[in-house]
Amino acid sequence: MTPSSDIPAAFRDALAGLEEQPVTGAGGAFDECFGCGPDNPHGLHVRYFKSAAGVVSPIVIPARFQGPKGSAQGGIVATYLDEVLGAAVLRATGRPAVTGEITVRYVAGAPLETPLLGRGRLVNDHGRYVDVEGELTILETSRTVAKAHGRFFPIGG
Numbered sequence: 001m002t003p004s005s006d007i008p009a010a011f012r013d014a015l016a017g018l019e020e021q022p023v024t025g026a027g028g029a030f031d032e033c034f035g036c037g038p039d040n041p042h043g044l045h046v047r048y049f050k051s052a053a054g055v056v057s058p059i060v061i062p063a064r065f066q067g068p069k070g071s072a073q074g075g076i077v078a079t080y081l082d083e084v085l086g087a088a089v090l091r092a093t094g095r096p097a098v099t100g101e102i103t104v105r106y107v108a109g110a111p112l113e114t115p116l117l118g119r120g121r122l123v124n125d126h127g128r129y130v131d132v133e134g135e136l137t138i139l140e141t142s143r144t145v146a147k148a149h150g151r152f153f154p155i156g157g
Contacts, residue, residue: 007047010115010139011058018049018056021091029155030096035083046080046118048087054121055087059136063112071109077136078104080118081148085132088120093130095154100129102150110146115139129153 007015023036031039036046048055059080067073082102089097110116120134129151136146 007058008060008115011117014117014139015049015056015058018051021048021050021055021087023048035079036086044076044079044083046083046087048084048091050091051119054119054132054134055084055091057084057087057118057120059116059118060114061110061112061116066112068109070112072112074104074106077106077110077146078102078148081120081134081136081146082150084118084120084134084136085148085150086152088122088132088134089130089152089154091120092122092132093125093154095156097130097152097154100151100153102148105147106145107147108143108145110136111138116145123149 023030031037034040034043037043048057061072065072065076081104082099086097116136117139118136120132123131123133131151133149135144137144
């Protein structure tokens with residue numbers, strides 16, 4: 001599935017030609033996940049698109065998640081990055097995964113109500129666990145606002 005009409009127009013060029021990666025696996029265990037779950041009415045509903053390097057995720061952080069004036073609360077930024085890294089694991093291994101650990105480096109405030117791109121990719125597959133990395137950038141300027149490294153444990157399969 002390619003970017004649909006419900007994706008904000010600002011992302012159309014960045015996602016052009018990319019296939020959406022649905023939230024799958026684990027027998028519906030993630031359906032109500034706060035980050036990626038399509039069935040969580042209060043969730044972030046993070047979406048992912050397959051790229052050559054891993055995944056790309058269009059993100060607009062709602063104003064209700066404000067931390068410092070005009071910027072997202074840090075835990076919300078970490079949650080978005082956690083989701084992007086988990087999607088990178090699914091893309092690389094074909095299996096959903098749970099977070100073992102994640103480290104986030106905040107580089108700049110993540111602006112609210114602004115198109116951001118999350119990117120995630122596999123760094124190393126150790127078999128029982130995988131290492132992934134990613135970043136969150138401002139779409140218009142490509143300025144990095146946060147970077148993350150994580151160790152995830154694929155489940156199922």
